[in-house]
Amino acid sequence: MSDDTDRHNAKMAKKKAARDKIMATKTEERGLVIVHTGKGKGKSSSAFGMIFRCIAHGMPCAVVQFIKGGMGTGERDLIQAHFSDLCEFHTMGEGFTWETQDKSRDVEMAQAAWAKAKELIADERNRMVLLDEINIALRYDYVDAGKVVAWLKANKPPMTHVVLTGRNAKEEVLELADLATEMELIKHPFRSGVKAQPGVEF
Numbered sequence: 001m002s003d004d005t006d007r008h009n010a011k012m013a014k015k016k017a018a019r020d021k022i023m024a025t026k027t028e029e030r031g032l033v034i035v036h037t038g039k040g041k042g043k044s045s046s047a048f049g050m051i052f053r054c055i056a057h058g059m060p061c062a063v064v065q066f067i068k069g070g071m072g073t074g075e076r077d078l079i080q081a082h083f084s085d086l087c088e089f090h091t092m093g094e095g096f097t098w099e100t101q102d103k104s105r106d107v108e109m110a111q112a113a114w115a116k117a118k119e120l121i122a123d124e125r126n127r128m129v130l131l132d133e134i135n136i137a138l139r140y141d142y143v144d145a146g147k148v149v150a151w152l153k154a155n156k157p158p159m160t161h162v163v164l165t166g167r168n169a170k171e172e173v174l175e176l177a178d179l180a181t182e183m184e185l186i187k188h189p190f191r192s193g194v195k196a197q198p199g200v201e202f
Contacts, residue, residue: 030159040182058086062088139168152176
């Protein structure tokens with residue numbers, strides 16, 4: 001072997017030993033509160049990736065969509081057609097508030113979505129519950145963020161993962177989270193006149 005290869009192998013062996021030492025200390029397993037927020041694309045897409053992982057592992061899970069509802073999505077169609085035995089899917093919203101133009105109706109639907117979410121989270125059979133776009137409902141105070149946080153602290157089963165998506169996550173939600181990711185917008189085709197397309201946005 002060359003000196004470069006020997007140096008590389010020695011460096012990687014040292015990294016592996018350090019990594020193994022760190023991993024040996026990570027022994028806890030518990031349900032997480034996960035938040036995907038930010039102006040960039042990928043919040044719901046990433047969350048659905050985890051839902052599909054649960055499905056692949058045979059773990060019961062559930063989705064509650066707080067805002068989306070006016071149009072079909074690939075995730076919903078796939079889950080309802082092929083995995084409804086493992087994943088409950090509830091589309092409770094009727095579209096974004098500028099589309100519905102009926103605040104009282106938006107509040108009513110968001111409250112109903114939160115009631116359904118509590119029911120699904122409390123059911124310990126569900127390994128993961130995705131609250132898609134709940135951060136938007138919390139931002140507009142359709143659902144009280146403080147009450148959501150308090151309820152999750154008091155009632156979320158120890159092994160259940162709860163995922164909250166949507167822009168502008170409130171500070172109390174971020175404080176509660178075990179894992180919080182902010183999607184940063186760098187470029188988006190919408191700004192160049194490209195509309196939302198199946199397979200990318202829905």
